[in-house]
Amino acid sequence: MDDIDPTEGRLHRLRGRLSRSQNAVGRSLLGLLGGGDLDEDSWEEVEDTLLVADLGSAATGEIVATLREQMAVRNVRSESEARALLREVLIDQLTPSFDRSIRALPHGDRPSVLLVVGVNGTGKTTTTGKLARVLVADGRRVVLGAADTFRAAAADQLQTWAERVGADVVRGKEGADPAAVAFDAVSRGIADGVDCVLVDTAGRLHTKTGLMDELGKVKRVIEKKAPVDDVLLVLDATIGQNGLAQARVFAQVVDITGVVLTKLDGTAKGGIVFQVQRELGVPVKLVGLGEGADDLAPFDPAAFVDALLG
Ligand SMILES: Nc1nc2c(ncn2[C@@H]2O[C@H](COP(=O)(O)OP(=O)(O)O)[C@@H](O)[C@H]2O)c(=O)[nH]1
Ligand SMILES: [Mg+2]
Structure with a gap:
């Protein structure tokens, strides 16, 4: 029978693969946001990048609105500040509070x-x-x-x-x-x-x-x-x-x-x-x-x- 890789830390091990395919989105977003103080054309490009990446218009609209507001409130000027903000906004859009456990535990006498x-x-x-x-x-x-x-x-x-x-x-x-x-x-x-x-x-x-x-x-x-x-x-x-x-x-x-x-x-x-x-x-x-x-x-x-x- 097969040896099975430990499940612990799997996502991390596989992350290289994910990031290779995903990188383009991140790179263009950070490129646009990194310098702070975006003009309207740049905000439109941010929006287009999110839409092209399949986030859909509702999520995209909210993300852009929050970014616009918070970039100004926090006076974001560097790529690392932009990354921190973008990370926070995107994670928040993914509803971290969802219960993602697989319900595979038995119930007493029943599987x-x-x-x-x-x-x-x-x-x-x-x-x-x-x-x-x-x-x-x-x-x-x-x-x-x-x-x-x-x-x-x-x-x-x-x-x-x-x-x-x-x-x-x-x-x-x-x-x-x-x-x-x-x-x-x-x-x-x-x-x-x-x-x-x-x-x-x-x-x-x-x-x-x-x-x-x-x-x-x-x-x-x-x-x-x-x-x-x-x-x-x-x-x-x-x-x-x-x-x-x-x-x-x-x-x-x-x-x-x-x-x-x-x-x-x-x-x-x-x-x-x-x-x-x-x-x-x-x-x-x-x-x-x-x-x-x-x-x-x-x-x-x-x-x-x-x-x-x-
Ligand atoms: N690259 C890649 N291929 C996958 C993944 N999951 C399934 N596949 C491939 O998709 C094909 C169809 O999978 P299968 O499980 O038979 O689909 P089903 O018809 O829904 O049961 C197979 O060639 C799988 O190897 C995945 O996460 N990544
Ligand atoms: Mg099948």
Whole structure:
């Protein structure tokens, strides 16, 4: 079985990767703000930089307003003063007070249940596998439910992840009812007395009503057995604004409790984090920073902003 990297300090280890992709935003912002006393054109450029980085108009508007006010109030004149102010304003926009813990602790005689949802190819199965590793490394016993029954390959993919860390997988036949597989996985988790059941689901287009209804059913059927503690929506950071439209629909169908933003290693625009949290009112809990088995990190606003500013 695999050795698993300690989860402690992971974000820090992965920070180099994040900052490489994010640096452009930080550099241009600090370049503009660094000298203090900006003219209107420069403020417009600050605004454009934030918009291009996918922060969205609402967050951008607030950030620019606060920066304008505070640059004057604090009489910011140097790059280090500008950096300190910008850091503070950006962290504040990310709502540091959100509870970002993964609700993977068992309840007395019942395991916790986590449901992983999202559009096809965003990284649901990979994230489920990576998360299982983190939990196993933390000493938890985990069962994985392969409720993506559209293709046998999907369950095989999850099974490979599970075997690498010694977790059990519950799967159904190709084409089986995903809700039934999810129910079986939770039943198994209860019978085996594990700490946590992670249910991977099939990717579905948020525009397909039938598939979205099916997802709602998966959740309801699980709840006949045990409450769902965390519903994690997996969003691909590289698709920017589109992720937001997806997020809205998923949130309506299954009550998202947290977001996993994958492929942050592949974009210079991490700004979608700001928009998603703002729109859904739920925290980004985890970020995917690569294809490696241990490239999943807890989201931390301060560390993220530090990476953003380079
Ligand atoms: N670069 C990068 N690739 C990722 C990340 N997360 C997932 N992937 C890749 O995205 C592809 C689709 O992942 P998969 O988990 O099968 O998506 P699913 O259809 O949502 O289950 C795979 O090639 C993964 O290796 C990430 O954080 N960074
Ligand atoms: Mg999958």
